[in-house]
Structures are given as structure tokens and as C-alpha cells.
Amino acid sequence: MIIGIGSDLCNIERIQGSLDRFGDRFTNRVFTDVERAKAEKRPFTRAGTYAKRFAAKEAYSKAVGTGFKAGVFMRDIGVVNAPSGAPTLLLTGGAKRRLDAITPPGHAVDVHLTMTDDHPWAQAFVILFARPI
Template sequence: MIYGIGTDICDVRRIARTLDRKSQRFAEKVLGPHEIEVFRARFAKVEARGISYLATRFSAKEAFSKAIGMGMRMPMTWRACEVVKAASGKPEIRLHGELATWFAARGLRAHVSITDETDYAAAFVVVERAEG
């Protein structure tokens, strides 16, 4: 059964401007432990790839927060929700701390799709509850 659906579109140029203004502190606020490592590696190699990565994660977290009906309030935090790649390359949601506990207690499962182009990143999240 569908618990919630969320979608978000993000202007990559806005993320780039915010990153310029706030330096990597912005990335550290938004990205979880695994994501920040990937971001730094991509940003060091090709800045535009790092910025696109940050924008897709920002968008996915916004979409996830909408799908769970919570917005950005506890236990939902930027760093408690990560978007990681499965071995197949498929993006998956990984949760930490209180958010992981809250999510599991409700028997929820998330599905995420992310995409980006030069100027935009978008994400779509479906959260379902196990029936039973």
C-alpha cells in the first residue's frame, strides 16, 4: 500500500551559487557520511560532477521528506537520509538514527528515482507500507 509520494526539482545553478557562498559547509550540512565522501571525490575530479551529485541528493531528500509527510522536521534531517547506489547502480534510500527507527516502526519501504541535466536535478520517491 502506498504511504506517500514525493517529487522535487532543483536548479543545479542555485546549488552551485549556495556552494560558492557557504563553501563545503553547505555540502556537509546536506550530505550524510557516505555521500560526503562521494561528493568530495567527484568535486575534486570535476567540479560540475560534484555539484550535480549534491543537487540530486538535495532533490531526493526533499522528495523523501514529502513522501513521508514530514518535511524537514525531526526525526527527518538532511544527514539522516542518504541516497546510495546498490551494486546494480540503482539508487536506494539509507536511513540513520531516529529516522531509521521511526521508518522501520511503521513498516515502510522507500523507492527513489533521480535524474539530472545540466541545469536541473529531479527526484521522485514512493514510500510504501508492507501489508499484513
């Protein structure tokens, strides 16, 4: 059963502005080490790479129903790739605790994530699917 759905649309130029204005202060506050390493390997699409991940974090916060409060922080939501190469989320701290709190007893949650960008927009959708164990 679906226990959460979230989406977000992010302006790549706004993210570029934050990168220009705040640099490492911005990236260190918002993104995980894995996310920063991936974006920095992509000099021509760096802002778009960050923008998609920013949108994914926003979409997750909507899917769990809290936004960025109740202990859910951006750095606790990391975009990673599954062994298949598909994007998914690695959750820690408050983001993981919130997901655990909304997971029905006797279920595990599969996090489905899709991201796309077409300048100047980046978009992400998150579906949280609880399946019986």
C-alpha cells in the same frame, strides 16, 4: 501498498551558489560522508551530484509527510547504491523513526528512488512501498 510519494525539482545553479558561498559548512550540514565522497570524485558534475541528492532528501521528507521538522533532518537521509547499483536511501535518526512510525504493523518498507539531472535542473522521486512480511 504505497504509503508515501514525494518528488522534488532542484536548481543545480542554486546548489553551486551554496557550494561557492558556504563550502564545507554547507556540505557537512546537509550531506553524509558517502554522498560527499561520491560528489567530490566528480569534479565536472559535482554540483549536479549534490543537487540530485538534495532533491532526494526533499522528496523523502514529502513522502513521509513531515518536511524537515518532527526530527527529520537532511543528514539523516543518505543516498546510497543497492548491490544492484540502483539508488536508494539509507535512513538514520529521525528520518528512520518517522518511516517506522508510518509503516503498518506486519509490513516492511521498500524505498524506491529515482534521480536525474539535465542542467540546470536535478529531480528526484521517492516511493515508499509497504509489503507484508
